[in-house]
Amino acid sequence: MTDSNLLQPLDRPALVAFARDSIARGSKSFAMASKLFDRQTRERAWLLYAWCRKCDDIADGQDHGGTMQGVTDGEARLAAMRALTDAALRGEPTGDPAFDGFGLVMRECAIPNRYAHDLIEGFALDAQEWRPLSEADMLRYCYHVAGAVGCMMAVLMGVDPQDEATLDRACDLGLAFQLANIARDIGEDAAAGRCYLPQQWLAEIDIPPGGHMEPVYRSRLTILARRLSAMAADYEASARHGTGALPPRAAWAVLAAAGIYGDIAREVAWRGDRAWDDRVVTPKSDKLGWMMRAGLQVAGRARRWPASAPRPAHLWTRPRA
Secondary structure (H helix, E strand, O other): OOHHOOOOOOOHHHHHHHHHHHHHHHHHHHHHHOOOHHHHHHHHHHHHHHHHHHHHHHHOOOOOOOOOOOOOHHHHHHHHHHHHHHHHHOOOOOHHHHHHHHHHHHHHOOOOHHHHHHHHHHHHHHHOHHHHHHHHHHHHHHHHHHHHHHHHHHHHHHOOOHHHHHHHHHHHHHHHHHHHHHHHHHHHHHHHOOOOOOOHHHHHHHOOOOOOOOOOHHHHHHHHHHHHHHHHHHHHHHHHHHHHHHOOHHHHHHHHHHHHHHHHHHHHHHHHHOOOOOOOOHHHHHHHHHHHHHHHHHHHHHHHHOOOOOOOOOOOOOOOO
């Protein structure tokens, strides 16, 4: 690529429109919560989401989520993802609006590039058909595919990139979201040949490798899903202590998203053995309820969830730079 192609002005309104459509198709929960941001933050959140969604789709052969198609060229897809991301970070137009919008928001908000690279490392684990051995392995994966995004979102909302304490809380929310995803998607992941339950967990409860979706093990699987849901609740609770560092409207959106997504884990736990009969979603009425509840929580958030409260010692801690 020649120097004349570098740092060309991009059509920001068009990139924002693409990103708005992407989040509307890919995540109704995040799309609804994003409406609580001020306009600038909302648009930036859309731009970041569109890149995350596109990388996920590239890795899994999807189109805005849905059923994973399965891929046979994972390493090639990963290489393409890295190349497009690196070009966008350098300010080079890529021809893909998801990546161009991503580069734009990274520059606008001065988000450290390492978080983007950390996210891609999560996709690299999937391309290697990696499976977690321990709980710490699973949480490390959760950091790569979701906790790093929480850190990026925090900086996007105005958190100082050096504010490690608040970034820890932002990471915790990403971990809560991903643990809810793992609990909800156990069946879908198994159909695609994946399992994010730690092998040690399965061994502890006498479920053989690859057999966790067999009907005979359903009650045991339910125990593990509830364990995931309880972990998600712990990380969600910790994350709320970071909202005092956010502007009011950003805190409103974060608290709403925490409740909306937290309900996924809570519903999985409540359903028990029926958790994978059909996909768990948070109904629109419940989402609206969380938006209203979060709005009432904003004013008293610093008192209710003080930043000075120690982060629970049993929680896994994200890697430092």
